[in-house]
Amino acid sequence: MxxxxxxxxxxxxxxxxxxxxxxxxxxxxxxxxxxxxxxxxxxxxxxxxxxxxxxxxxxxxxxxxxxxxxxxxxxxxxxxxxxxxxxxxxxxxxxxxxxxxxxGPPAAAIEAMGDKAAAKALMGAAGVPLVPGYHGAQQDQQSFRKAAEQIGYPVLLKASAGGGGKGMKVVEKPAELAEALESARREAQAAFGDARLLVEKYLARPRHVEIQVFADRHGHCLYLHERDCSIQRRHQKVVEEAPAPGLSTELRAAMGQAAVRAAQAIGYVGAGTVEFLLDDQGGFYFMEMNTRLQVEHPVTEAITGLDLVSWQIRVACGEVLPFTQAQLPLQGHAIEVRLYAEDPLNDFLPASGLLQLYREPTAGEGRRVDSGVAEGDHISPFYDPLLAKLVAWGETREQARLRLLGMLDELCLAGVRSNRAFLQRILAEPAFAAAELDTGFIERHRERLLQAPGAVDESFWALAADAWLQSEPAPMRGDDPHSPWAARSGWRAGMPATSTLHLVCDAAAQRLQAPGQAHLEGEWLVHSVDGVEQRLRAIRQGDTLYLQWRGALRCIRRFDPTAAADAGHGIAGGLNAPMSGSIVRVLVEVGQQVEQGQALLVLEAMKMEHSIRAPHAGTIGALHCSEGEMVTEGAVLVELREA
Known part of the structure; x- marks a missing residue:
């Protein structure tokens, strides 16, 4: 042991x-x-x-x-x-x-699936359906161009040695291929130490359905039902659920049996996942096998009652799986969302910085949070931006969905941008509630999913004033704690109580008086609307108040109207770093003429590349960075003068 x-x-x-x-x-x-x-x-x-x-x-x-x-x-x-x-x-x-x-599995099994090109050939021989594609050894641009033409655009470039969206690029037309190849190779090399790529037909509106398999050292291999992972951004999963909605018993069995054949073909041991693309006709095609535990394994644990990490340890020690395929439990439905430090409104760019506030939902029946952070931690630009996974289980899919929405509503996070509100909108979207799922879900519903927070109004400012005043440290008199002079109500002798505040939120400043229509109970602001009592999360940390209002956590600070206005002015025509990261390519030089949309720099952060492009035609006036340099969010990188 x-x-x-x-x-x-x-x-x-x-x-x-x-x-x-x-x-x-x-x-x-x-x-x-x-x-x-x-x-x-x-x-x-x-x-x-x-x-x-x-x-x-x-x-x-x-x-x-x-x-x-x-x-x-x-x-x-x-x-x-x-x-x-x-x-x-x-x-x-x-x-x-x-x-x-x-x-993990034997090294030979990792090798068999680690090279995606070889894995495709192996799966074809094992009778597992494949997506049309090129998995050859020739890695020159001409070979990929010829293969893409034979397959037919759009095509998908993928890193041969890894997954998780790294080194993955969709190419819509021939003119985009060269740049996509170069970028995909750099990402693949940085993430996996291997720049080899493969290319496959890009299927329109497929579902991403994967099968959890588990094998012991005694020849037993089972499939632990399936997961739907179709809700994705940047080819990375955002929402996962088990079992996959809408699959017939026959289709589930066919996919599960194909996954077991795939695992047995490479002598697999331990926990692994066989991933398929599922078309609207019920056809399924092998994508890849992840020879490891998956991020989304908790939803499988929720519907089976198994602890997959515990069984990884037990199988590694030689224990036998204690059940057969027919005995495997399937209970209810589970949904997981991935909480990322990223900005959905800015092309999902990763975010870094100090996690000033982090409060997880309360534990309870059907609620689970797997997190790797705590309040006060610093989110680094060097690693994947995943903060936590929130998982809800219910007897039905709808119960799990509503339970997960409640968990997200309780979650409080500030200091770095996150996708919390984005996740809430996905779960609340009618198409998601109706299980209308495919990999184009986010793009198709982006207008509603990627809404900016609404502007604050008078009702917000009234609540903010009450919460601010009541969360202020009391000017306590040591000789008489019950004196009105020790209160925070703005009491004045012979005159109405009043407290004038200057507060700022989202760059909007207000001069206001606390109306006294709400009161604090711990970290909750209680007020009434049309006779109905409502509770909003209100957390004070030093000179900052965090107030949950209309689905968003608003950051409120005191504003000094007599202070000098910020005299800092950005460099005219300056292009700023959208996040902290490393400059991996400088594609222009001072004095060069550039066109609108032309790539000027390539910035790498959290294992992903992001191109900084010209917003308009012009001339490069100055470069304020060099290849290999670390830059911070907001730093001026390039001066672009109007043409």
Whole structure:
């Protein structure tokens, strides 16, 4: 039995593994980068080892350092989580050579599915349906251009050595291919250390349905039902649910059996996921197999009652799966949303900074939160922006949907931008409630899903004034705490009570008086509307008040009207960094003429590339950055003069 387990990951999955290990009586060892020295997974582990470095390539991707950490800490096994080295066959072999148990499949199985081109051929031989595509060894532009023409546009470029949307580009027409190839190769190299690509037919309005498989070391392999992961942005999943709505019993069985054939064809052991595209005619096509635990595994746990992390450990220790396919439970429905530090209104760009406020929903029946952060943590630009996963279970899909909406309403987060409101809109969208799902869902409903928060009005300011005044520290008199002079009501002798405030929210400033129509009860502001009592979250932290109003958490501060106006002026024609990150390409030079929409720079943040493009035609007046340089959000990068 494993007595000490090293977790070779970070964030919410590291925390989840650590908690499961503790419940099984296993000592946990965390590893961390210099950036993550105070991270939540480090705080929760029994032991911690510093890998050094800031970026993944300097820490979590260094297999030799992780193995050395395991040996130094006395760990017998390594759990890779997902991402980083979880699908690295060389690392799995190195663990075995060092006498360590790798909590994943055999290295040969990882290799078989790690090269997506080879995996397609292997799956075809195993009788698993495939999407038309090119998976050849020739990686030159001409080979891809010829293949794309034969397949027919639009096509999808994918990294051969990985997934998660990294190195994935949709190409609508031939003129876009060259730039997309270059960008996809850079992303693939940065994320997986392998720039090889493949190209497939891009299916219109498919569903993304995946099958959770689990195999032991004794030849038993089961499928643990399916998950629908069609709600995606940037080819990354945002909402997942199990079981997939609207599938017939026959289709579920056919997909499950195909997934088991795929796993058996490579001698799989442990938890894995076989991913399919499902068309509107009921045809399904193999996309890839993730030879690891998936981010969305909690929805499978919710409908089966199984602990997949616990079973990873048990299977690695040689235990037999304790049930047959027919005995596998299927109970109710579960939905998961991924809470990201990102700005949905700015092309989902990742966000970084201090998590000034973070309050999770209360625990209860059918409610689960897997998180890797806590209030006061710093969200780094070097890693994936996933903060937490919120999971709701219900006896029906509708019950799970409403329960999850309630959880999101309770969630309070401030300091970094997040997709909380975006997730609420998805769950509330009538098409989602009706289970009208496909991978184009977000784009099709983007007008409603990507609405900017509404402007604040007089009713908001009245509530803000009451909440601000009542959350102020009382000017307490030591000799008489009951004196009216110790109150915060603005009491005046012989005159009406009044308190004048100057508050600012979303750059809008107001001079107002607290009307005294609402009162605080702890962190809740209570007021009445047409005789109905309503409660709004109101949290005061120093000179900042956070007030939940109409689905958004508003940040309110005091404003000094006598202070000098901000004299800072941006550089005329300056293009700013939309987020903190690293400049990986400078595509222009001073004095160069550029056209509207032309790419000027490529910025990398959280393992994704983002092109900075010219908003209009003009001349490059100055460059304020260079390749390899780290820049902060808002920094001026380029001066673009009008043509």
């Amino acid at each position: 494993i007595e000490r387990l090293l977790v070779a990951n970070r964030g919410e999955i590291a925390c989840r593994i650590i908690r499961t290990a503790r419940a099984m009586g296993i000592t946990s060892v965390a590893v961390h980068s210099a950036t993550d020295s105070g991270a939540r997974h480090v705080r929760e582990a029994d032991l911690a080892v510093d890998l050094g470095g800031e970026r993944p390539a300097q820490s979590y991707l260094l297999g030799e350092r992780i193995i050395a950490a395991a040996q130094a800490s006395g760990a017998q096994a390594i759990h890779p989580g997902y991402g980083f080295l979880s699908e690295n066959a060389a690392f799995a072999r190195a663990c075995e050579a060092a006498g360590l148990i790798f909590l």
